[in-house]
Amino acid sequence: MFYFITNRQDVLTSAIEIAQVKRLRIFDRLKQEAKIITVEYNHAHQAVEAKLGVTGRVLNLFQYFQQLAYQPSSDDRRLVNRLLHQPDMTVDGLVAMRDGKARIKAHLNAGRLYYVDYLDHFGFTDRRDFYDSGCRTYTEFFEDRARVVTRQYYDAQGRVKIVYHYRGGKDNVPILTLIQLWDQGQEYQFDSEMALRAYFLDQLVRKDPQAVLIADRSNVILPAFKLMKTRVPAYQVFHSAFTEDGQADGKLFAVYEPIADMLKAGQLRGLISATQREAQDAARRFATSASYGIPVTYLGDDVLKKSVPFNHRRPGQLIAVARLTTVKRLDHLINTVALLHAKYPQVDLKIYGFEDSWDNYAASNSLKHLVQERQAGDYVHFCGYQHDLTGVYETAQVEVLTSSYEGFAMALLEAQGHGCPVVSYDINYGPAEIIDDGVSGRLVPAGDTHTLYVTLADLLKNPAKLKGYADHAQDAAAKFSLENVTQKWADFLNREDLVRE
Template identity: 70%
Template sequence: MFYFITSREDLLTSAIELAQVKRMHIFDYLKVKSSIVTLQYNWAHYQVEKKLGVTDRVINLFQYFQQLPYHYDDDDQVLIDQLLKQPGFQVNGLVASRDGNQRIIAHLNGPRLYYVDYRDRFGFTDRRDFYDNGCLTYTEFFEDRSRVVTRQYYDGQGRPKIVYHYRGGEGNSPVLCLIQLFDQGNWWNFDDEAGLRAYFMDRLAGADSQAVFISDRSDYTMKEFTLMHEQLPRYQVFHSAFTEDGRPNSKLFAVYDPVKQALVDGQLTGLISATQQEAADARQRFATPASYGIPVTYIPDAVLQKKVPFDRRKPGQLIAVARLTNVKRLDHLINTVILLHKKHPDVNLKIYGYDDEWNNYATSHALKKLVQDKQASGYIHFCGYEHDLTTVYETAQLEVLTSSYEGFAMALLEAQGHGCPAVSYDINYGPAEIIKDQVSGRLLPAGDVHALYTVLDELLSHPATLKDYADHAQAVAAKYSFEHVAGRWQDFITAEASRGVQHLAAYAK
């Protein structure tokens, strides 16, 4: 089985996790078994797996060891009553009091019980029990300065299964110092989460003689791979550029520093990039023949065959599909649209993407303040995250991308697949392989704001050119059809099998 490894799946699903789901569909088509592996605790596992259509196909580290009997459709009121209605306590709503002091307090997450605080006679929280779909999942114990000292995860019988130990650090912050796991009749000890994850992945590999790991989150696997004992093929996917500025010979992102040595030591078997250009650059930078360019997504045939009349597209409607983070350089686009609005009063920009948490949402706050200060909120809109952008792509006149670098630029392909022309900086990686310049859109010098204004002004002034680009967009996107991308994955499997990589021969056709 192929295991696609990530941190976790969220309801606001990132492009990486969406790519994993699409890859799973391809492997189903190829009749190759696959599962998604998640390494973080995930409260939304039931909802997000149902939303993504991967129910019972995700292996989570904590669920693997805990084996809790979840109650997905149950009302937690009976459980809440059992916890609050203790002898000598008076219950009022979600609070149980004794001698006038609140001692047990239940907290909800939507309709479900989330956690319960237990306070001592001085009002300090000594213990906090967390619940997951009706099951007690773990407890946090606190010391007198409200720092967590122990987090204890339980199995289905309420017995401790995983125990995190903390000690006080600077600034009253707890520092993880030890993890214990009870498994196979023994208590195993790990200094950090990397050790626990490596043990978990060894358990998966040890139970599957044909296991192949594909890591989609290097910050959760690079160290872990070096700690593993089982021998199996392990590949790293580059979902973004591997250097800090997207140039192949620039400074590597720190998480990729160990890649070259890991390839030499056999802790990593090969690399997978989303574009042919990045695969070629990675092959040279990391000195490995096992570097493959495979698109991270595909356009379904039903989308490619659907014809969207150009008159359905709203004149002047521009869209950007990007999270609100500095690397997307949305300020370039916002300032350009503000200038365009003076000449094209019908221009309208809608930005779809969630706020990036980095530096306390600094980029998000700055972008929104820019729009407010320029009194542009009537025609520049922050629309947040949307799972299905079909209508957005089919009613916009242009998708615009202004990033510093990308790994693939999935939104450009999705726009083209829906017949929406695209304008993008010609950056590494993706735009030049997705857009056919002056056929389905335009490629601009990277970071050239003047060119951005000039081209957008030209296209808004000549809707016939936009219509011509729209008429060609789906034909250009057709090289990313489901069948084509599936063929690339089969080529990868066959090529690796021919290199003599263990386990891959079983999947080669």
């Protein structure tokens, strides 16, 4: 079995988790059994798996040990009534009262019981029981500053299975100090979540001697590979650049510093990058011949062969598909669009992507302030996350990418797949392998806002050139067809002798 490992799957699904789902489809074509592993708890797991079409193909660390008997009903009223109707209490809606004070409060989410608070007579929350599809899944206990002291997870019989212990930390943030696990009649203690994850993986692969581990989220699993006691083929996927500045000789991200030693020790067998250029750079940087360039996504024939008339595109409509974070350098694009709008009033920019919560949304707040400062609110729009951008790609005239670095630049490929021309900074990694420069779009020097302006202005005043790029966009994207990407995975499996019969 091949296991693709990430932290969790969310309703607003990230590119990494989408890449994992697409990889499942490829492995199905190759007749190789595969599953996704998640290592963080996620209350929305059933809804997300249904949305992504991977029900029954996701293995979660907590579910592995808890083995809860999830209830399919979407209505937990009986359960709520049973919990609230306690001796000497009166019930008002979702609150149980004693002596005029709230002592139990139930909280619902989409009709299902989410958690129940138990309060003392001073009104402080003593404990909070969380529920998952009708099952009590874990409890948090609090001290007088409302910090978590312990969190204990239950099995299907209500027995304590895992306990997280916390102690007070700086700024009232609790620090995890100990994890206890009761498994196979033994009590195990771990000093960190990585140690628990290593134990989980050890148990998994001991039952499956043909297991292959593929880490998609390095920060949540790569250190666990180092702690594992069982050696199996394990690979690290670079979904983004492995250095802080995106340059091959730049400073490594801290989580990647042990990779060279792990390769030598057999804790890792190889590396997988989204582009050939990064695979070559990684091979040199980490001194390994087992470095592979395999695209993280593909486009189906339904996209690549779809006809999208150029006259359906809105003149002057520019788009950017990017998180609102500093690495995307959206300020470059906003300032450029403000200059373009003065000369080409039809120009309009729509930005699709999450607001990055890092540093209390400082990046997104700065970008919104910049739009106000440039008085560009009428033609620069923050559209948030949108799961399906088909209509956006098929009506835009140009997609623009101004990142400092990327791992693949998936949005560029998706745009070209829908016949949308693209203009991108020539950065590491992705754009140069996705764009046929001067044929399906344009590459401009990284960080060069003047050339970016000149390039976009040239396209805006030359619709025939823009149409030429649109006509060739799907041909450029065809390099990343399902058939071609499947072949790259097949080549990898054969070279690494990983084909499972």
